[in-house]
Amino acid sequence: MAESKKYGMNTRAIHTEKKFELPTGDVMPPIHMSTTYTHVEPGESEYSYGRINNPTREIFERTMASLEGIEDFEKLHAFAMASGMAAVTLIAELIKPGENIVITKEVYGGTTRFFSEIAPKRGIEVYFCDFYDTDKLNSLINDKTKLVWIESPSNPNINLYDFSKIADIVHNKKSLLVADSTFSTPFITRPFEHGVDIIMHSTTKYIGGHSDTLGGVVITNKPEVHEYLHFVQKASGGIMAPFDAYLAQRGLYTLGPRMQMHSKNAHQLAEYLSKSDHIKKVNYPGLTDFKNHEIAIKQMDYFGGMLSFYTEDHIDNQKLFESLDLYKLAVSLGGVETLIELPALMTHDGASETDAAAPKELLRISVGLENIEDLISDMDKSLNAAIKSLDETKK
Numbered sequence: 001m002a003e004s005k006k007y008g009m010n011t012r013a014i015h016t017e018k019k020f021e022l023p024t025g026d027v028m029p030p031i032h033m034s035t036t037y038t039h040v041e042p043g044e045s046e047y048s049y050g051r052i053n054n055p056t057r058e059i060f061e062r063t064m065a066s067l068e069g070i071e072d073f074e075k076l077h078a079f080a081m082a083s084g085m086a087a088v089t090l091i092a093e094l095i096k097p098g099e100n101i102v103i104t105k106e107v108y109g110g111t112t113r114f115f116s117e118i119a120p121k122r123g124i125e126v127y128f129c130d131f132y133d134t135d136k137l138n139s140l141i142n143d144k145t146k147l148v149w150i151e152s153p154s155n156p157n158i159n160l161y162d163f164s165k166i167a168d169i170v171h172n173k174k175s176l177l178v179a180d181s182t183f184s185t186p187f188i189t190r191p192f193e194h195g196v197d198i199i200m201h202s203t204t205k206y207i208g209g210h211s212d213t214l215g216g217v218v219i220t221n222k223p224e225v226h227e228y229l230h231f232v233q234k235a236s237g238g239i240m241a242p243f244d245a246y247l248a249q250r251g252l253y254t255l256g257p258r259m260q261m262h263s264k265n266a267h268q269l270a271e272y273l274s275k276s277d278h279i280k281k282v283n284y285p286g287l288t289d290f291k292n293h294e295i296a297i298k299q300m301d302y303f304g305g306m307l308s309f310y311t312e313d314h315i316d317n318q319k320l321f322e323s324l325d326l327y328k329l330a331v332s333l334g335g336v337e338t339l340i341e342l343p344a345l346m347t348h349d350g351a352s353e354t355d356a357a358a359p360k361e362l363l364r365i366s367v368g369l370e371n372i373e374d375l376i377s378d379m380d381k382s383l384n385a386a387i388k389s390l391d392e393t394k395k
């Protein structure tokens, strides 16, 4: 399938790469595990060595590029990496010693850890900034700024940033805009349509979709950036393994319908929580009183499966966790199952000493695909079971 945009997103997820027509007539592509390939004559072979390229990884890399809207996805294919953090570090290779990166203050804890503890050791200057303060952002970007980095929706406060507004600022200064789009996936937001230059996802989350594969992926629409990242991918070697590429690709076949249902369930749960006397505040892009609702309408097709919230003081959060049957207390997100967590102690502990520290009392839910009535009644029962006694409330 060469003409990417001729077909809709679900069709492209299922049919983008049908290059391997096997004599057995397989309808689905197999997993290619071989690490080496025969040459017709020395130096002549389509595939040579598993770190450089692999047919299973290639299928996933092309499909991802197509879904992000890259017309020439065979050439400007994506780069599949061993984890989301390996994707972050691949992109960071674009920054040379003496150059700098400006990054939204609130990003995933591992990303904060990498940019505050590892990147500076490579001679890279890192500026964390509140991107709602566009004057500050403008003043931080200088002729040494290689990348500007946004995570939207952000983890865990669900902040949204207006990509096209920030892209204008960044491009005026001849810098490149990166978006970590893990929470959205291309079925919700396609950042290239809003001026972003490089997109990354942790495929461990919605793309894999079943909490059983680790991976990351990087896509760019800039040929010169693509060429350099391609070189770094093969030279540094943090690539995605064939089995993970197979699972990530399999995740793409159902990603569209899953994102719709994650969003529908999360919206209903957010509505329920926002009306509950036991809840102080809910962050969810679909709520009309959410601070970034207008941006959500502008750049999201659905509102996503992630929400965060604060319980009222009379709720004991530990009791809440213990009482819930369907919400597993666990890190990560984007799987078919619902997860709840306390970011300050679980996913964002790596950022606890930084400006990006997660609020201590904030809870985050990755809303799964269970029946929403069951999720709501489990939450309702558990909030009531978690009400502190009068003595505890006084403490």
Ligand SMILES: Cc1ncc(COP(=O)(O)O)c(C=O)c1O
Pocket (backbone or CB within 6 Å): 083, 084, 085, 086, 108, 110, 111, 151, 155, 180, 182, 183, 201, 202, 203, 204, 214, 215, 216, 332
């Ligand atoms: C938004 C975001 N980006 C990147 C990562 C890192 O991905 P991985 O755990 O696959 O390395 C995560 C992990 O939670 C994440 O939530």
